[in-house]
Amino acid sequence: MLPPPIAIRVATEWLAARARWQPLEVGFWIVAFAAIWLFPDRHLILTEIAWLGLFALSLDLILGYAGIISLGHAAFFGLGAYTAALLAKYEIINEPVLALLVAGLAAMALGFVTSFLVLRGSDLTRLMVTLGVALLLRELANRLGWLTGGADGLQGVSIKPVLGMFRFDMFGHTGYAYSLIVLFILFLIARRLVNSPFGLSLLSVKGNPLRASAIGISVDGRLIAIYTVAAGFAGIAGALLAQTTSFASLEVFSFDRSADLLLVLIIGGAGYLYGGLIGAIIFKFMQDYLSALTPQYWPFWIGLVLVVIVMVGRDRITSWTAPFRRIASHLNWRALARHVAASSSERR
Amino acid sequence: MAVALETINLVKRFSGIVASNNVSLQIAKGARHALIGPNGAGKTTLINLLTGVQRPTGGRILLDGEDITSLSTHERVRLGIVRTFQINQLFNDLTPLETIGLAVSERRGQGLDWWRIVGSRPDLVAEVVEILERFHLADVIDKRTAVLPYGKQRLLEIALAIACRPRVLLLDEPAAGVPEDERHEILAAVAALPADVTVLLIEHDMDIVFSFADRISVLVNGALFVEGSPEEVARDPRVKAVYLGEEVADA
Amino acid sequence: MLTILFDGIAYGMLLFVLASGLAVTLGLMNFINLAHGSFAMAGGYVTVILVNRLGVPFFASLPIAFLASAVIGFVFERALYVHVYKKPHLDQVLFSIGLVFMSVAAADYVMGSGQIFVQIPKFLQGQFEIYGIGIGRYRLLIIVICGLLTVALQFILANTRFGSRLRAAVDDSRVARGLGINVNWVFALTFAFGSGLAGLGGALGAEILGLDPTFPLKFMIYFLIVVTVGGTSSITGPFLASLLLGIGDVAGKYYVPTLGSFVIYTIMIVVLIWRPQGLFSRAASR
Ligand SMILES: Nc1ncnc2c1ncn2[C@@H]1O[C@H](COP(=O)(O)OP(=O)(O)OP(=O)(O)O)[C@@H](O)[C@H]1O
Numbered sequence: 029m030l031p032p033p034i035a036i037r038v039a040t041e042w043l044a045a046r047a048r049w050q051p052l053e054v055g056f057w058i059v060a061f062a063a064i065w066l067f068p069d070r071h072l073i074l075t076e077i078a079w080l081g082l083f084a085l086s087l088d089l090i091l092g093y094a095g096i097i098s099l100g101h102a103a104f105f106g107l108g109a110y111t112a113a114l115l116a117k118y119e120i121i122n123e124p125v126l127a128l129l130v131a132g133l134a135a136m137a138l139g140f141v142t143s144f145l146v147l148r149g150s151d152l153t154r155l156m157v158t159l160g161v162a163l164l165l166r167e168l169a170n171r172l173g174w175l176t177g178g179a180d181g182l183q184g185v186s187i188k189p190v191l192g193m194f195r196f197d198m199f200g201h202t203g204y205a206y207s208l209i210v211l212f213i214l215f216l217i218a219r220r221l222v223n224s225p226f227g228l229s230l231l232s233v234k235g236n237p238l239r240a241s242a243i244g245i246s247v248d249g250r251l252i253a254i255y256t257v258a259a260g261f262a263g264i265a266g267a268l269l270a271q272t273t274s275f276a277s278l279e280v281f282s283f284d285r286s287a288d289l290l291l292v293l294i295i296g297g298a299g300y301l302y303g304g305l306i307g308a309i310i311f312k313f314m315q316d317y318l319s320a321l322t323p324q325y326w327p328f329w330i331g332l333v334l335v336v337i338v339m340v341g342r343d344r345i346t347s348w349t350a351p352f353r354r355i356a357s358h359l360n361w362r363a364l365a366r367h368v369a370a371s372s373s374e375r376r
Numbered sequence: 377m378a379v380a381l382e383t384i385n386l387v388k389r390f391s392g393i394v395a396s397n398n399v400s401l402q403i404a405k406g407a408r409h410a411l412i413g414p415n416g417a418g419k420t421t422l423i424n425l426l427t428g429v430q431r432p433t434g435g436r437i438l439l440d441g442e443d444i445t446s447l448s449t450h451e452r453v454r455l456g457i458v459r460t461f462q463i464n465q466l467f468n469d470l471t472p473l474e475t476i477g478l479a480v481s482e483r484r485g486q487g488l489d490w491w492r493i494v495g496s497r498p499d500l501v502a503e504v505v506e507i508l509e510r511f512h513l514a515d516v517i518d519k520r521t522a523v524l525p526y527g528k529q530r531l532l533e534i535a536l537a538i539a540c541r542p543r544v545l546l547l548d549e550p551a552a553g554v555p556e557d558e559r560h561e562i563l564a565a566v567a568a569l570p571a572d573v574t575v576l577l578i579e580h581d582m583d584i585v586f587s588f589a590d591r592i593s594v595l596v597n598g599a600l601f602v603e604g605s606p607e608e609v610a611r612d613p614r615v616k617a618v619y620l621g622e623e624v625a626d627a
Numbered sequence: 628m629l630t631i632l633f634d635g636i637a638y639g640m641l642l643f644v645l646a647s648g649l650a651v652t653l654g655l656m657n658f659i660n661l662a663h664g665s666f667a668m669a670g671g672y673v674t675v676i677l678v679n680r681l682g683v684p685f686f687a688s689l690p691i692a693f694l695a696s697a698v699i700g701f702v703f704e705r706a707l708y709v710h711v712y713k714k715p716h717l718d719q720v721l722f723s724i725g726l727v728f729m730s731v732a733a734a735d736y737v738m739g740s741g742q743i744f745v746q747i748p749k750f751l752q753g754q755f756e757i758y759g760i761g762i763g764r765y766r767l768l769i770i771v772i773c774g775l776l777t778v779a780l781q782f783i784l785a786n787t788r789f790g791s792r793l794r795a796a797v798d799d800s801r802v803a804r805g806l807g808i809n810v811n812w813v814f815a816l817t818f819a820f821g822s823g824l825a826g827l828g829g830a831l832g833a834e835i836l837g838l839d840p841t842f843p844l845k846f847m848i849y850f851l852i853v854v855t856v857g858g859t860s861s862i863t864g865p866f867l868a869s870l871l872l873g874i875g876d877v878a879g880k881y882y883v884p885t886l887g888s889f890v891i892y893t894i895m896i897v898v899l900i901w902r903p904q905g906l907f908s909r910a911a912s913r
């Protein structure tokens with residue numbers, strides 16, 4: 029008793045609709061790339077948005093898709109930043125793209141090792157452990173002063189041209205184009221990943237780990253995998269920071285950075301990939317504006333925004349991003365899906 | 377008689393309570409085995425132990441003679457031990473299509489595919505749709521599970537286990553909470569299972585138990601109390617006293 | 628050697644008084660309150676203002692610090708926290724981090740960003756020796772006060788009507804409601820009391836730990852260690868964890884100064900791998 033072909037087709041298309049590109053998404057990337065030519069005088073802040081967006085995308089992979097709350101995601105960001113800066117400073121790898129990859133791999137290795145710490149335990153122990161790992165790395169970077177420059181940061185880093193051709197300039201022109209391309213490629217990978225059976229299984233692990241394991245999914249295995257991948261993304265984001273600013277300091281590991289990151293993701297909304305990117309845009313422009321008023325009290329505004337978001341409700345705050353969440357496609361396919369019902373009742 | 381699943385002196389202690397007390401149970405290959413007992417007898421606990429959701433305090437579990445006591449839940453699923461839950465355990469934010477799709481791709485070892493878009497394997501989708509239709513879920517394939525009526529959720533609960541192609545299926549009160557007139561869909565699905573699938577059914581409804589089972593074990597206070605064919609169990613005065621007695625009195 | 632042990636115990640007991648309120652709110656409401664340190668900081672600054680600026684005697688300022696923090700805690704609980712209890716942990720984390728940041732910036736605005744010390748009375752300064760053990764007077768005071776508080780806390784929880792209501796509410800808030808216990812009220816009072824203890828700890832600790840606007844951030848990890856390593860099922864767990872942490876930290880910084888805070892973080896991570904439920908929690912023994 030095979031189902032009728034139409035039912036299969038509809039089901040296939042409905043599943044595929046999850047991954048279909050929306051006009052709004054296409055528009056988003058066109059604008060992002062057009063900014064290379066349209067807003068040359070904003071490239072410095074746009075570069076910051078690009079790596080912050082990538083960093084938040086990385087957090088979205090573990091928080092939005094796997095449900096792991098982390099207060100120490102800066103550990104991977106920082107490791108990536110220091111790796112890239114050290115590679116350039118000691119002229120071990122001069123080509124930025126290659127150094128970026130190595131930084132990402134280093135962060136992935138750290139992610140893999142520390143993933144075992146976040147497998148067990150409650151949200152609280154996860155908070156602790158992630159926070160602890162970041163603090164530990166910060167302390168490490170601080171103590172290894174002969175290598176990392178300690179509290180002064182790693183100075184005198186000079187980054188060679190990308191692919192030997194594109195020299196970094198002080199206006200961030202190369203920096204932005206470079207960061208945006210890296211962000212876009214990693215975004216494509218992430219997009220592919222979350223729309224795959226693997227991505228779906230992450231949602232199941234987040235939603236109901238008990239049942240996920242009862243249908244044969246290795247919950248631990250999935251968490252380790254996504255934590256490792258996300259760490260790599262964060263490491264590359266950190267490496268982008270180091271390469272575009274020729275600098276790495278202890279601040280890359282700071283708690284504030286991990287906490288800000290949570291805010292970035294929450295402003296844009298977790299669990300649909302664009303949240304981190306949208307959040308990064310809002311966050312950076314907000315920071316630009318507010319810290320110009322009173323740089324010292326900038327944390328106050330961050331705190332206020334966090335409290336307000338929670339009091340009002342995260343869903344309500346981010347409801348305007350709905351078009352990005354592919355609600356539209358679900359509605360379209362709902363109509364088609366009725367055919368399945370119709371065709372299957374006809375047969376009876 | 378070939379034994380599919382066997383427990384040897386299985387013990388599970390919670391703080392103060394002995395939920396499984398030296399349970400040595402044998403379930404024959406292809407059996408339609410029922411496990412009955414009053415509330416709190418330790419039936420669900422036994423299934424939790426068999427599937428690795430909980431670790432036994434003592435004792436061993438064998439599948440086809442192999443010791444599986446130390447295997448994790450998902451490893452046991454891969455060996456063919458699959459269960460349903462007394463209280464629905466579903467993925468509230470996913471649709472039935474996605475839910476069944478998950479189980480099928482996992483069973484085929486494609487759950488780690490990260491470069492492939494969901495639904496890009498026609499044969500997989502065909503199988504998923506077939507299961508959904510068999511369980512009368514075709515009209516709700518794109519609804520969030522959370523918004524489905526209870527009867528549909530219960531069907532999905534069982535369909536999800538079937539999608540794993542179990543060799544040993546452990547059903548924990550599959551018809552619990554389902555209205556009388558919708559029960560037959562669930563029971564029919566259970567009855568339609570291939571004969572070589574071994575089934576252990578927990579059920580309070582004696583009509584269902586006696587129409588289904590070829591063997592019955594009675595669990596009381598965590599310990600196996602009586603075991604035998606339906607006729608033997610029905611005749612056993614001790615069972616009447618502790619269990620059927622209550623049922624009859626209720627009726 | 629014994630001096631270090633002594634200092635470590637003083638430090639640990641201080642940590643316990645600081646963090647015990649957090650252990651109770653966490654155990655009671657399953658609420659992750661990262662802003663606990665902000666209430667401690669409030670107590671610290673209240674003492675600083677009272678003693679340094681207004682010339683209030685040190686000992687008189689301690690109960691005021693307790694009361695001030697308790698009142699602040701009570702107001703925040705009623706106004707804000709109640710709305711967040713039922714929300715997911717992520718929201719609780721975001722919310723309480725938000726409060727931390729706001730308090731840090733506010734303290735910076737009001738009190739300046741520098742580190743401030745409380746002027747403690749002359750007779751509490753310096754140290755004396757018993758059998759060759761150097762004993763700091765102020766640390767001895769801390770041990771005495773915190774020891775008394777611990778005993779009092781244990782007594783309240785075990786022997787008073789409020790304590791039994793609290794335990795009932797912890798065990799099962801639905802049943803407790805059914806028994807006619809006003810759980811909301813119990814929550815609010817407990818929260819206020821926990822904040823008050825934190826404030827008192829902040830007041831006492833300003834001298835030893837140093838007081839500046841980043842206090843809630845700096846000690847967040849310490850509080851978390853106390854409650855996760857100690858567990859929240861009893862008051863003894865966090866107490867032992869605090870002592871361990873205090874002694875470990877002091878000894879670590881003394882014997883292997885180059886490793887700095889490594890010792891503590893590493894111990895914490897190892898403990899959590901070994902026993903994710905906490906070293907002293909009942910759940911771990913299952
Ligand atoms: N996680 C647990 N912690 C402590 N006690 C438990 C736990 N799970 C079950 N129990 C206890 O073990 C005993 C057996 O419970 P179990 O759920 O296995 O009974 P059951 O036979 O399935 O009952 P029912 O027919 O009501 O489903 C009960 O007394 C129960 O309270």
Ligand SMILES: [Mg+2]
Nearest residue numbers: 419420421462
């Ligand atoms: Mg049961």
